[in-house]
Amino acid sequence: MVKMFIESLKNLTQKPATIGYPHTPSPSPKDYRGTIYYQEDLCIFCDLCEDVCPPGAILFEITNAAENIREYSYNPYLCIYCHACVDVCPKADEGCLVQAETRLAPLGRDSTLPQDVKLGYFMAKVTEAKNLDRKWDAFEARAAQSRDEMAEFKAEKKRLKQAAMKAKKEADAKTKAEAEAKEEVQAEITIENNVETKTETKKEPTKIASAMPQLLTEPKDGKKDDLTQIKGIAEKIELILNEKGIYHFQQIALWTEENIKWADENISFVGRVKREKWIEQAKELLAKK
Amino acid sequence: MGSKITVTFGSQHIAIPEPVSFVFETENEIITKVDVDVGYVHRGIEQAAVSKFNFNNVQFLLARVCGFCSITHAGAYIHGVEQLLGVETTRRADYLRLIVTELDRMHSHLLANGHVAEVCGYENLFMQVVKYRENATEILEAITGNRVQYDYYQIGGVSRDLSPEHIKMINAKLVELRKNVLKMRDFFETDYTLGLKTRNVGTITYDMAKEYNTAGPIARASGLRMDARNEFDFLPYGEVGYVLQTRTEGDVWARNMVRFDEVINSIDMSLYAVNNLPEGDIKVKVKGKPKGETFIRVEAPRGECFYYIKGNGTKVMERVRVRVPTYSNIPVLRELFVGSLYSDAQPIVLSFDPCLSCTAR
Numbered sequence: 001m002v003k004m005f006i007e008s009l010k011n012l013t014q015k016p017a018t019i020g021y022p023h024t025p026s027p028s029p030k031d032y033r034g035t036i037y038y039q040e041d042l043c044i045f046c047d048l049c050e051d052v053c054p055p056g057a058i059l060f061e062i063t064n065a066a067e068n069i070r071e072y073s074y075n076p077y078l079c080i081y082c083h084a085c086v087d088v089c090p091k092a093d094e095g096c097l098v099q100a101e102t103r104l105a106p107l108g109r110d111s112t113l114p115q116d117v118k119l120g121y122f123m124a125k126v127t128e129a130k131n132l133d134r135k136w137d138a139f140e141a142r143a144a145q146s147r148d149e150m151a152e153f154k155a156e157k158k159r160l161k162q163a164a165m166k167a168k169k170e171a172d173a174k175t176k177a178e179a180e181a182k183e184e185v186q187a188e189i190t191i192e193n194n195v196e197t198k199t200e201t202k203k204e205p206t207k208i209a210s211a212m213p214q215l216l217t218e219p220k221d222g223k224k225d226d227l228t229q230i231k232g233i234a235e236k237i238e239l240i241l242n243e244k245g246i247y248h249f250q251q252i253a254l255w256t257e258e259n260i261k262w263a264d265e266n267i268s269f270v271g272r273v274k275r276e277k278w279i280e281q282a283k284e285l286l287a288k289k
Numbered sequence: 290m291g292s293k294i295t296v297t298f299g300s301q302h303i304a305i306p307e308p309v310s311f312v313f314e315t316e317n318e319i320i321t322k323v324d325v326d327v328g329y330v331h332r333g334i335e336q337a338a339v340s341k342f343n344f345n346n347v348q349f350l351l352a353r354v355c356g357f358c359s360i361t362h363a364g365a366y367i368h369g370v371e372q373l374l375g376v377e378t379t380r381r382a383d384y385l386r387l388i389v390t391e392l393d394r395m396h397s398h399l400l401a402n403g404h405v406a407e408v409c410g411y412e413n414l415f416m417q418v419v420k421y422r423e424n425a426t427e428i429l430e431a432i433t434g435n436r437v438q439y440d441y442y443q444i445g446g447v448s449r450d451l452s453p454e455h456i457k458m459i460n461a462k463l464v465e466l467r468k469n470v471l472k473m474r475d476f477f478e479t480d481y482t483l484g485l486k487t488r489n490v491g492t493i494t495y496d497m498a499k500e501y502n503t504a505g506p507i508a509r510a511s512g513l514r515m516d517a518r519n520e521f522d523f524l525p526y527g528e529v530g531y532v533l534q535t536r537t538e539g540d541v542w543a544r545n546m547v548r549f550d551e552v553i554n555s556i557d558m559s560l561y562a563v564n565n566l567p568e569g570d571i572k573v574k575v576k577g578k579p580k581g582e583t584f585i586r587v588e589a590p591r592g593e594c595f596y597y598i599k600g601n602g603t604k605v606m607e608r609v610r611v612r613v614p615t616y617s618n619i620p621v622l623r624e625l626f627v628g629s630l631y632s633d634a635q636p637i638v639l640s641f642d643p644c645l646s647c648t649a650r
Contacts (some may be wrong), residue, residue: 001481007472008413017420030429033434054342054349082349082440083448204525 011109033081034100037118038072041231041276042096045070049085049097058085059139061121065153067271073122073143075136076114077107094234107132213259215245225249229285232276249289252282293321296631300329304408304518304635307645311638315631325619331649337608344370344579345444347606352612355646356437357400357467360393361589362646362647366609368523368587373579373600374444378526381569382446384562386594387524388447388459389433389441391555391562397590398506398548398555399470401642402477404543408635409486414476421469431455446572451563459563467556474549477542487542491625491637494539501621504614505592506547507641511539517588529558529565541640548642578602589614591642613647 019026036058045068050058057078058134060070081103089097104114111129122139126132224247227238244266255263260273275277298311308329314322334351334354338347351366352359364386371378403418430457433439434449441447451459462480477483493503508515516533520527534550536543579600587594591616599608620639627639 004414004480007417007476011417017423029430031431031434033440052346054346080349080353080438081435082438083434084346084349087443087448174612
């Protein structure tokens with residue numbers, strides 16, 4: 001009892017062990033697990049972070065099913081700051097998903113919301129703190145619907161493809177049978193002519209769908225442009241482009257719609273060339289040069 | 290003799306930090322009958338673990354069962370999944386897990402002891418304990434990135450490594466904490482007024498402890514030699530100098546003493562582990578999905594925590610069953626109240642360090 005009494009008297013003369021928050025700021029320790037920040041131009045849209053997030057605070061909404069364009073959204077007030085998304089992100093080292101060392105202030109009814117592009121599309125659109133939960137619920141439903149639409153679109157595409165295959169097969173069988181018949185009978189040349197013109201018209205669009213752009217076997221004058229200056233092209237993609245035979249900004253600047261389709265199929269993820277505006281960037285860089 | 294009076298203690302009471310309800314029937318000051326209800330914070334976590342979450346996410350959910358045992362719950366689940374997947378973790382990961390688990394035990398035990406002092410009316414001592422406890426929580430915050438939800442265990446290893454600065458900081462803070470805990474133990478051991486409230490209060494005899502199947506520091510304070518750390522080698526306790534701590538008195542005072550002894554032992558173990566960290570990776574790659582069933586027993590700060598998990602080869606577990614130490618300590622607590630003074634009820638409850646969030650889940 002006496003010992004504790006002496007200790008208490010000592011404490012009276014000591015500085016307080018607590019800090020004078022809010023007059024003095026709370027110390028922020030190093031490597032604290034805080035808010036998640038995102039950079040769209042580094043994202044490869046693998047959706048791993050969305051799959052792993054335990055509370056479902058990260059969602060991708062598909063805004064354009066035909067070109068597979070996705071928008072990242074994040075709710076910092078639903079996040080449990082567990083670090084799982086950053087662990088799973090294949091581009092985390094480059095800065096696609098980063099965990100900051102501070103957290104956002106807790107959500108109050110009248111608090112001002114952070115306006116940061118790196119927090120994703122949802123937080124950029126929402127301005128009022130009021131009913132944030134309800135807005136997020138509505139957004140969740142919208143994102144789920146966009147998933148369904150995407151699935152429908154894919155199924156439709158598959159169905160069309162299968163139908164085209166079937167039609168082609170039938171047409172082939174027909175021409176074969178007719179050819180056989182022709183051999184046997186050796187007559188009615190007019191019908192055969194008709195069939196030939198039909199098949200020719202059919203083949204043409206498939207050819208145009210993905211035309212190869214102008215490719216080189218080696219760089220002009222032996223000196224290639226630094227393609228990584230285009231936002232969205234990292235070193236790895238540059239290597240692939242070089243392998244295919246693309247070395248200069250001029251080559252990319254001259255791409256047509258068909259060339260872009262070819263690039264989508266052969267080089268990168270679908271829709272990337274358009275989304276990141278490679279051609280416009282290449283033109284600008286070419287003008288600077 | 291006066292007539293019988295019914296006194297409610299909880300579900301919200303200033304002495305107990307969590308919702309638990311006791312209804313005492315008293316005759317004068319003596320409690321003659323008691324009813325207990327522990328199910329106030331049921332959140333359906335076991336069901337959520339097998340329906341809403343993939344097996345590699347369940348540890349985040351289970352860590353949020355309770356703030357104090359968060360590392361134990363996540364740890365028990367991950368030991369189980371690793372058993373089912375056949376994963377061997379590296380020795381460095383085992384050591385790091387041990388350090389964080391023991392730091393968690395330290396701050397949990399210190400707060401429990403502080404609470405006993407507080408409900409005895411000794412708020413001064415409570416503040417003193419919490420002031421010293423800050424060292425342990427600061428280390429945890431620095432090495433895991435958060436004060437309460439560590440999320441340190443991952444399937445196959447741990448989430449972060451220790452840097453040389455961390456080791457330096459841990460050494461300095463733990464040495465200071467050890468000095469302060471020894472001082473604290475001395476206060477608790479020799480303080481006369483605190484002794485009046487804690488010595489020979491709520492005594493559990495050896496036979497009683499055995500019969501009512503108590504767990505953790507409560508059992509060890511009655512001389513029962515049981516500790517899951519002693520029986521299983523999920524973590525390398527044998528290598529770092531683990532010693533089983535027991536007392537024989539069985540009262541509130543002995544429970545406090547066992548906790549202090551364990552904190553000292555935990556500090557020694559952590560200091561050894563930090564300074565003898567094996568080299569190697571902190572994480573191994575894991576493939577596959579859990580299939581089969583297993584059970585895990587680990588020592589939470591409050592006693593033995595039991596996990597039964599069953600996987601069926603899909604992404605979602607088939608069953609996750611949690612049985613926590615407080616649940617097995619409730620029957621003896623109920624028995625203990627009968628015949629004791631009403632004014633002793635608060636120290637008795639708090640000396641059990643009840644965790645109702647764990648119990649109800």
